[in-house]
Amino acid sequence: MPDVGHNPPSERAVPIGEALRALPLEAPPRSAWPGIAAAAKLDQPRRPVVTRWPYAFATAAALALAMLLPVPDDVPGGETDAIATDAASDIITPVDLPALMQESARLERLIAAVNDDPLQPADALVLGLAFEDELADIDAALATAPRGSRDAQDLWQQRIDILSRYAELQSSRRLLASAGQPYETTLVALH
Amino acid sequence: MTRRSAFAIDVPDALLDRARKRDGAACEQLYRGFERPVYGLAMRMLGCPDAAMDVLQDTFLKVFDKLPGFRGESPFWGWLRQVAVNECLMRLRSRGRDEPAEAEAFEPDLHEHEGLLPPQAADAAALTEALGRLPEKTRSVLWLYHAEGYTHEEIAALLGQSVSFSKSQLARGTRKLRTLLQLTEASHA
Numbered sequence: 001m002p003d004v005g006h007n008p009p010s011e012r013a014v015p016i017g018e019a020l021r022a023l024p025l026e027a028p029p030r031s032a033w034p035g036i037a038a039a040a041k042l043d044q045p046r047r048p049v050v051t052r053w054p055y056a057f058a059t060a061a062a063l064a065l066a067m068l069l070p071v072p073d074d075v076p077g078g079e080t081d082a083i084a085t086d087a088a089s090d091i092i093t094p095v096d097l098p099a100l101m102q103e104s105a106r107l108e109r110l111i112a113a114v115n116d117d118p119l120q121p122a123d124a125l126v127l128g129l130a131f132e133d134e135l136a137d138i139d140a141a142l143a144t145a146p147r148g149s150r151d152a153q154d155l156w157q158q159r160i161d162i163l164s165r166y167a168e169l170q171s172s173r174r175l176l177a178s179a180g181q182p183y184e185t186t187l188v189a190l191h
Numbered sequence: 192m193t194r195r196s197a198f199a200i201d202v203p204d205a206l207l208d209r210a211r212k213r214d215g216a217a218c219e220q221l222y223r224g225f226e227r228p229v230y231g232l233a234m235r236m237l238g239c240p241d242a243a244m245d246v247l248q249d250t251f252l253k254v255f256d257k258l259p260g261f262r263g264e265s266p267f268w269g270w271l272r273q274v275a276v277n278e279c280l281m282r283l284r285s286r287g288r289d290e291p292a293e294a295e296a297f298e299p300d301l302h303e304h305e306g307l308l309p310p311q312a313a314d315a316a317a318l319t320e321a322l323g324r325l326p327e328k329t330r331s332v333l334w335l336y337h338a339e340g341y342t343h344e345e346i347a348a349l350l351g352q353s354v355s356f357s358k359s360q361l362a363r364g365t366r367k368l369r370t371l372l373q374l375t376e377a378s379h380a
Contacts, residue, residue: 013307016365017337023315025197025231032248033222040255042215132223
Protein backbone atom coordinates (compact mmCIF):
# COMPACT_ATOMS: atom_id res chain seq x y z
CA MET A 1 0.00 0.00 0.00
CA PRO A 2 1.45 3.39 -0.89
CA ASP A 3 2.29 5.89 1.80
CA VAL A 4 -0.64 8.12 1.05
CA GLY A 5 -0.49 10.32 4.09
CA HIS A 6 2.83 12.04 3.66
CA ASN A 7 3.32 12.40 -0.07
CA PRO A 8 4.35 15.90 -1.11
CA PRO A 9 1.76 17.59 -3.33
CA SER A 10 2.25 16.87 -7.03
CA GLU A 11 2.66 19.76 -9.44
CA ARG A 12 -0.59 18.58 -11.02
CA ALA A 13 -2.43 18.55 -7.68
CA VAL A 14 -5.95 20.01 -7.81
CA PRO A 15 -7.48 22.23 -5.10
CA ILE A 16 -10.35 20.27 -3.62
CA GLY A 17 -12.95 23.00 -4.07
CA GLU A 18 -12.00 23.46 -7.70
CA ALA A 19 -12.20 19.70 -8.33
CA LEU A 20 -15.64 19.38 -6.72
CA ARG A 21 -17.09 22.39 -8.50
CA ALA A 22 -15.80 21.07 -11.81
CA LEU A 23 -17.83 17.88 -11.52
CA PRO A 24 -20.61 17.84 -14.14
CA LEU A 25 -24.15 18.32 -12.90
CA GLU A 26 -26.07 15.10 -13.09
CA ALA A 27 -29.33 15.21 -14.99
CA PRO A 28 -32.31 13.30 -13.64
CA PRO A 29 -33.15 10.13 -15.58
CA ARG A 30 -36.58 11.55 -16.41
CA SER A 31 -38.38 14.82 -16.00
CA ALA A 32 -40.18 15.28 -12.70
CA TRP A 33 -42.21 18.12 -14.14
CA PRO A 34 -45.37 16.20 -15.17
CA GLY A 35 -45.71 14.84 -11.63
CA ILE A 36 -45.02 18.22 -10.04
CA ALA A 37 -47.49 20.03 -12.29
CA ALA A 38 -50.17 17.46 -11.52
CA ALA A 39 -49.52 17.40 -7.77
CA ALA A 40 -49.35 21.19 -7.51
CA LYS A 41 -52.56 21.46 -9.58
CA LEU A 42 -51.02 24.09 -11.81
CA ASP A 43 -52.83 25.32 -14.86
CA GLN A 44 -50.61 23.72 -17.47
CA PRO A 45 -51.72 24.13 -21.07
CA ARG A 46 -51.00 21.08 -23.22
CA ARG A 47 -48.45 21.88 -25.89
CA PRO A 48 -47.97 19.90 -29.06
CA VAL A 49 -44.56 18.39 -29.67
CA VAL A 50 -43.33 20.34 -32.63
CA THR A 51 -39.97 21.52 -33.89
CA ARG A 52 -39.81 25.25 -33.32
CA TRP A 53 -37.85 27.79 -35.32
CA PRO A 54 -34.65 27.82 -33.22
CA TYR A 55 -34.00 24.23 -34.17
CA ALA A 56 -34.76 24.67 -37.81
CA PHE A 57 -32.44 27.67 -37.69
CA ALA A 58 -29.83 25.80 -35.70
CA THR A 59 -29.87 22.87 -38.08
CA ALA A 60 -29.62 25.08 -41.12
CA ALA A 61 -26.79 27.05 -39.56
CA ALA A 62 -24.95 23.92 -38.50
CA LEU A 63 -25.23 22.32 -41.92
CA ALA A 64 -24.18 25.51 -43.67
CA LEU A 65 -21.21 25.91 -41.37
CA ALA A 66 -20.20 22.32 -41.91
CA MET A 67 -20.09 22.95 -45.65
CA LEU A 68 -18.20 26.24 -45.34
CA LEU A 69 -15.54 25.25 -42.86
CA PRO A 70 -12.54 23.00 -43.31
CA VAL A 71 -12.81 20.12 -40.85
CA PRO A 72 -9.54 19.10 -39.19
CA ASP A 73 -9.22 15.40 -38.43
CA ASP A 74 -8.43 15.83 -34.76
CA VAL A 75 -10.78 18.57 -33.61
CA PRO A 76 -12.20 18.01 -30.12
CA GLY A 77 -15.85 17.05 -30.48
CA GLY A 78 -15.41 16.11 -34.11
CA GLU A 79 -16.71 12.65 -33.29
CA THR A 80 -20.08 14.14 -32.47
CA ASP A 81 -20.75 14.93 -36.11
CA ALA A 82 -20.50 11.35 -37.16
CA ILE A 83 -22.48 10.04 -34.23
CA ALA A 84 -25.15 12.66 -34.73
CA THR A 85 -25.52 11.71 -38.36
CA ASP A 86 -25.87 8.06 -37.50
CA ALA A 87 -28.38 8.81 -34.80
CA ALA A 88 -30.64 10.66 -37.20
CA SER A 89 -31.38 7.47 -39.10
CA ASP A 90 -35.04 7.00 -39.98
CA ILE A 91 -34.92 3.22 -39.72
CA ILE A 92 -36.94 2.05 -36.73
CA THR A 93 -38.16 -1.40 -35.88
CA PRO A 94 -40.58 -2.29 -33.07
CA VAL A 95 -37.78 -3.89 -31.08
CA ASP A 96 -35.59 -0.78 -31.13
CA LEU A 97 -36.89 0.96 -28.01
CA PRO A 98 -34.00 0.03 -25.68
CA ALA A 99 -31.55 0.98 -28.41
CA LEU A 100 -33.31 4.33 -28.85
CA MET A 101 -33.16 5.00 -25.13
CA GLN A 102 -29.51 4.04 -25.05
CA GLU A 103 -28.72 6.27 -28.01
CA SER A 104 -30.59 9.15 -26.42
CA ALA A 105 -28.57 8.79 -23.22
CA ARG A 106 -25.34 8.58 -25.21
CA LEU A 107 -26.12 11.76 -27.13
CA GLU A 108 -26.94 13.55 -23.89
CA ARG A 109 -23.54 12.58 -22.49
CA LEU A 110 -21.81 13.74 -25.65
CA ILE A 111 -23.62 17.08 -25.61
CA ALA A 112 -22.75 17.52 -21.95
CA ALA A 113 -19.10 16.94 -22.81
CA VAL A 114 -19.14 19.36 -25.75
CA ASN A 115 -21.05 21.93 -23.69
CA ASP A 116 -18.40 21.97 -21.01
CA ASP A 117 -17.46 25.53 -21.89
CA PRO A 118 -18.16 28.39 -19.46
CA LEU A 119 -17.64 30.99 -22.18
CA GLN A 120 -20.40 30.11 -24.61
CA PRO A 121 -21.68 33.01 -26.70
CA ALA A 122 -25.16 34.37 -25.99
CA ASP A 123 -26.63 32.81 -29.14
CA ALA A 124 -25.46 29.38 -28.05
CA LEU A 125 -27.02 29.86 -24.63
CA VAL A 126 -30.36 30.94 -26.14
CA LEU A 127 -30.37 27.94 -28.45
CA GLY A 128 -29.47 25.73 -25.52
CA LEU A 129 -32.51 26.95 -23.58
CA ALA A 130 -34.76 26.37 -26.58
CA PHE A 131 -33.28 22.89 -26.86
CA GLU A 132 -34.14 22.23 -23.21
CA ASP A 133 -37.72 23.36 -23.90
CA GLU A 134 -38.03 20.99 -26.83
CA LEU A 135 -36.75 18.15 -24.74
CA ALA A 136 -39.08 19.04 -21.88
CA ASP A 137 -42.10 18.79 -24.19
CA ILE A 138 -41.07 15.35 -25.28
CA ASP A 139 -40.30 14.19 -21.74
CA ALA A 140 -43.73 15.36 -20.64
CA ALA A 141 -45.34 13.39 -23.46
CA LEU A 142 -43.19 10.36 -22.67
CA ALA A 143 -44.32 10.42 -19.06
CA THR A 144 -47.88 9.67 -20.19
CA ALA A 145 -47.20 7.49 -23.24
CA PRO A 146 -47.80 3.76 -22.64
CA ARG A 147 -44.44 2.04 -22.23
CA GLY A 148 -43.45 0.10 -25.33
CA SER A 149 -46.15 1.72 -27.46
CA ARG A 150 -45.59 3.06 -30.95
CA ASP A 151 -46.17 6.55 -29.53
CA ALA A 152 -43.37 6.05 -27.04
CA GLN A 153 -41.10 4.81 -29.79
CA ASP A 154 -41.90 7.84 -31.95
CA LEU A 155 -41.25 10.16 -29.02
CA TRP A 156 -37.89 8.56 -28.29
CA GLN A 157 -36.98 8.96 -31.96
CA GLN A 158 -37.97 12.64 -31.80
CA ARG A 159 -35.82 13.00 -28.71
CA ILE A 160 -32.85 11.56 -30.56
CA ASP A 161 -33.49 13.82 -33.56
CA ILE A 162 -33.45 16.90 -31.35
CA LEU A 163 -30.33 15.78 -29.52
CA SER A 164 -28.66 15.04 -32.85
CA ARG A 165 -29.41 18.48 -34.21
CA TYR A 166 -28.17 20.13 -31.08
CA ALA A 167 -25.02 18.02 -31.15
CA GLU A 168 -24.44 19.15 -34.73
CA LEU A 169 -24.83 22.77 -33.72
CA GLN A 170 -22.49 22.47 -30.77
CA SER A 171 -19.99 20.60 -32.88
CA SER A 172 -20.04 23.39 -35.44
CA ARG A 173 -19.51 25.91 -32.70
CA ARG A 174 -16.46 24.02 -31.51
CA LEU A 175 -15.18 23.83 -35.08
CA LEU A 176 -15.56 27.57 -35.46
CA ALA A 177 -13.76 28.15 -32.19
CA SER A 178 -10.92 25.88 -33.26
CA ALA A 179 -10.71 27.77 -36.55
CA GLY A 180 -10.55 31.07 -34.64
CA GLN A 181 -13.78 32.38 -36.17
CA PRO A 182 -16.48 34.20 -34.21
CA TYR A 183 -19.61 32.12 -33.81
CA GLU A 184 -22.22 34.87 -33.48
CA THR A 185 -20.98 36.84 -36.47
CA THR A 186 -21.06 33.80 -38.70
CA LEU A 187 -24.57 32.84 -37.61
CA VAL A 188 -25.82 36.33 -38.34
CA ALA A 189 -24.12 36.32 -41.73
CA LEU A 190 -25.70 32.99 -42.59
CA HIS A 191 -29.10 34.10 -41.44
CA MET B 192 -11.80 32.74 -3.44
CA THR B 193 -14.94 32.80 -5.55
CA ARG B 194 -17.36 30.03 -4.72
CA ARG B 195 -20.00 29.90 -7.38
CA SER B 196 -22.89 27.55 -6.73
CA ALA B 197 -24.66 25.80 -9.59
CA PHE B 198 -27.81 27.33 -8.10
CA ALA B 199 -26.59 30.90 -8.65
CA ILE B 200 -29.08 31.78 -11.39
CA ASP B 201 -30.81 35.15 -11.38
CA VAL B 202 -34.55 34.95 -11.81
CA PRO B 203 -36.51 37.99 -13.07
CA ASP B 204 -39.05 39.40 -10.61
CA ALA B 205 -41.75 39.24 -13.29
CA LEU B 206 -41.27 35.49 -13.61
CA LEU B 207 -41.50 35.05 -9.84
CA ASP B 208 -44.68 37.15 -9.76
CA ARG B 209 -46.26 34.91 -12.37
CA ALA B 210 -45.16 31.79 -10.51
CA ARG B 211 -46.66 33.20 -7.28
CA LYS B 212 -49.98 33.31 -9.12
CA ARG B 213 -49.47 29.64 -9.99
CA ASP B 214 -48.96 30.33 -13.66
CA GLY B 215 -48.04 26.87 -14.95
CA ALA B 216 -45.69 28.12 -17.67
CA ALA B 217 -43.79 30.32 -15.20
CA CYS B 218 -43.50 27.49 -12.68
CA GLU B 219 -42.24 25.19 -15.42
CA GLN B 220 -39.59 27.75 -16.39
CA LEU B 221 -38.40 27.80 -12.79
CA TYR B 222 -38.32 24.02 -12.74
CA ARG B 223 -36.33 23.84 -15.98
CA GLY B 224 -33.81 26.37 -14.68
CA PHE B 225 -33.16 24.62 -11.39
CA GLU B 226 -33.82 20.98 -12.21
CA ARG B 227 -30.18 19.99 -12.54
CA PRO B 228 -28.82 21.94 -9.57
CA VAL B 229 -31.46 20.41 -7.27
CA TYR B 230 -31.02 16.88 -8.59
CA GLY B 231 -27.23 17.21 -8.62
CA LEU B 232 -27.16 18.43 -5.00
CA ALA B 233 -29.42 15.57 -3.92
CA MET B 234 -27.27 13.01 -5.71
CA ARG B 235 -24.14 14.34 -4.02
CA MET B 236 -25.69 14.35 -0.58
CA LEU B 237 -27.79 11.17 -0.76
CA GLY B 238 -26.01 9.17 -3.47
CA CYS B 239 -29.25 7.51 -4.58
CA PRO B 240 -31.13 8.34 -7.82
CA ASP B 241 -34.56 7.43 -6.41
CA ALA B 242 -34.06 9.56 -3.32
CA ALA B 243 -32.72 12.40 -5.50
CA MET B 244 -35.85 12.24 -7.67
CA ASP B 245 -37.99 12.47 -4.53
CA VAL B 246 -36.00 15.50 -3.39
CA LEU B 247 -36.43 17.08 -6.81
CA GLN B 248 -40.20 16.66 -6.73
CA ASP B 249 -40.73 17.61 -3.08
CA THR B 250 -38.45 20.63 -3.31
CA PHE B 251 -40.44 22.17 -6.14
CA LEU B 252 -43.78 21.31 -4.58
CA LYS B 253 -42.68 23.11 -1.41
CA VAL B 254 -41.24 26.03 -3.35
CA PHE B 255 -44.43 26.56 -5.34
CA ASP B 256 -46.51 26.19 -2.21
CA LYS B 257 -44.46 28.67 -0.19
CA LEU B 258 -43.62 31.08 -3.02
CA PRO B 259 -46.36 33.60 -2.09
CA GLY B 260 -44.57 34.03 1.25
CA PHE B 261 -41.15 34.55 -0.31
CA ARG B 262 -40.45 38.24 0.10
CA GLY B 263 -37.37 38.47 -2.04
CA GLU B 264 -35.07 39.75 0.70
CA SER B 265 -32.47 37.22 -0.45
CA PRO B 266 -31.92 35.83 -3.95
CA PHE B 267 -34.56 33.32 -5.03
CA TRP B 268 -31.88 30.76 -5.88
CA GLY B 269 -30.52 30.84 -2.33
CA TRP B 270 -33.99 30.29 -0.90
CA LEU B 271 -34.71 27.43 -3.28
CA ARG B 272 -31.34 25.86 -2.52
CA GLN B 273 -32.10 26.02 1.19
CA VAL B 274 -35.37 24.16 0.62
CA ALA B 275 -33.48 21.50 -1.37
CA VAL B 276 -30.75 21.15 1.27
CA ASN B 277 -33.40 20.78 3.99
CA GLU B 278 -35.13 18.08 1.98
CA CYS B 279 -31.84 16.20 1.67
CA LEU B 280 -31.01 16.56 5.36
CA MET B 281 -34.48 15.38 6.32
CA ARG B 282 -33.92 12.20 4.31
CA LEU B 283 -30.44 11.70 5.74
CA ARG B 284 -31.91 11.87 9.23
CA SER B 285 -34.90 9.67 8.45
CA ARG B 286 -32.70 6.94 7.04
CA GLY B 287 -31.53 6.48 10.59
CA ARG B 288 -28.16 5.25 9.51
CA ASP B 289 -25.55 5.53 12.17
CA GLU B 290 -22.27 6.82 10.91
CA PRO B 291 -19.21 4.86 12.00
CA ALA B 292 -18.07 5.98 15.44
CA GLU B 293 -14.77 7.27 14.12
CA ALA B 294 -16.65 9.54 11.70
CA GLU B 295 -17.93 11.55 14.68
CA ALA B 296 -14.55 11.87 16.44
CA PHE B 297 -12.44 15.02 16.48
CA GLU B 298 -10.14 15.41 13.49
CA PRO B 299 -7.16 17.79 13.48
CA ASP B 300 -7.33 20.77 11.11
CA LEU B 301 -5.95 20.36 7.62
CA HIS B 302 -2.46 21.50 6.72
CA GLU B 303 -2.36 23.83 3.73
CA HIS B 304 -1.07 21.20 1.31
CA GLU B 305 -3.83 18.80 2.32
CA GLY B 306 -6.36 20.96 0.52
CA LEU B 307 -4.84 19.73 -2.72
CA LEU B 308 -6.08 16.49 -4.25
CA PRO B 309 -3.99 14.16 -6.39
CA PRO B 310 -4.16 14.72 -10.18
CA GLN B 311 -6.62 11.80 -10.33
CA ALA B 312 -9.22 14.26 -8.97
CA ALA B 313 -9.42 15.82 -12.43
CA ASP B 314 -11.03 12.58 -13.59
CA ALA B 315 -14.72 13.17 -12.88
CA ALA B 316 -15.52 9.46 -12.72
CA ALA B 317 -12.72 8.76 -10.25
CA LEU B 318 -13.65 11.71 -8.06
CA THR B 319 -17.34 10.77 -8.13
CA GLU B 320 -16.53 7.21 -7.13
CA ALA B 321 -14.28 8.37 -4.30
CA LEU B 322 -16.96 10.77 -3.06
CA GLY B 323 -19.45 7.94 -3.09
CA ARG B 324 -17.28 6.00 -0.67
CA LEU B 325 -17.37 8.71 1.99
CA PRO B 326 -19.91 8.53 4.81
CA GLU B 327 -23.06 10.48 3.84
CA LYS B 328 -22.70 13.16 6.47
CA THR B 329 -19.02 13.70 5.73
CA ARG B 330 -19.71 13.90 2.01
CA SER B 331 -22.53 16.36 2.61
CA VAL B 332 -20.32 18.66 4.66
CA LEU B 333 -17.63 18.50 2.00
CA TRP B 334 -20.11 19.32 -0.75
CA LEU B 335 -21.94 22.09 1.10
CA TYR B 336 -18.67 23.77 2.07
CA HIS B 337 -16.74 23.51 -1.17
CA ALA B 338 -19.33 23.32 -3.94
CA GLU B 339 -22.12 25.39 -2.41
CA GLY B 340 -20.02 27.81 -0.40
CA TYR B 341 -21.70 27.34 2.99
CA THR B 342 -19.66 28.40 6.02
CA HIS B 343 -18.88 26.09 8.92
CA GLU B 344 -21.31 28.10 11.05
CA GLU B 345 -24.09 27.60 8.51
CA ILE B 346 -23.36 23.90 8.13
CA ALA B 347 -23.27 23.43 11.89
CA ALA B 348 -26.67 25.10 12.19
CA LEU B 349 -28.13 22.95 9.40
CA LEU B 350 -26.88 19.75 11.00
CA GLY B 351 -27.67 20.80 14.55
CA GLN B 352 -24.02 20.30 15.45
CA SER B 353 -21.07 22.42 16.56
CA VAL B 354 -18.74 24.36 14.31
CA SER B 355 -15.88 22.09 15.34
CA PHE B 356 -17.95 19.10 14.21
CA SER B 357 -18.28 20.67 10.75
CA LYS B 358 -14.54 21.39 10.64
CA SER B 359 -13.72 17.87 11.73
CA GLN B 360 -15.97 16.40 9.06
CA LEU B 361 -14.36 18.58 6.43
CA ALA B 362 -10.84 17.59 7.48
CA ARG B 363 -11.73 13.91 7.71
CA GLY B 364 -13.51 13.90 4.37
CA THR B 365 -10.68 15.71 2.62
CA ARG B 366 -8.04 13.32 3.99
CA LYS B 367 -10.15 10.31 3.09
CA LEU B 368 -10.71 11.65 -0.41
CA ARG B 369 -6.97 12.21 -0.87
CA THR B 370 -6.29 8.69 0.27
CA LEU B 371 -8.91 7.13 -1.99
CA LEU B 372 -7.69 9.05 -5.02
CA GLN B 373 -4.03 8.30 -4.32
CA LEU B 374 -4.90 4.62 -4.07
CA THR B 375 -6.74 4.83 -7.38
CA GLU B 376 -3.76 6.56 -8.94
CA ALA B 377 -1.38 3.96 -7.57
CA SER B 378 -3.52 1.12 -8.89
CA HIS B 379 -3.41 2.65 -12.37
CA ALA B 380 0.32 3.36 -12.29
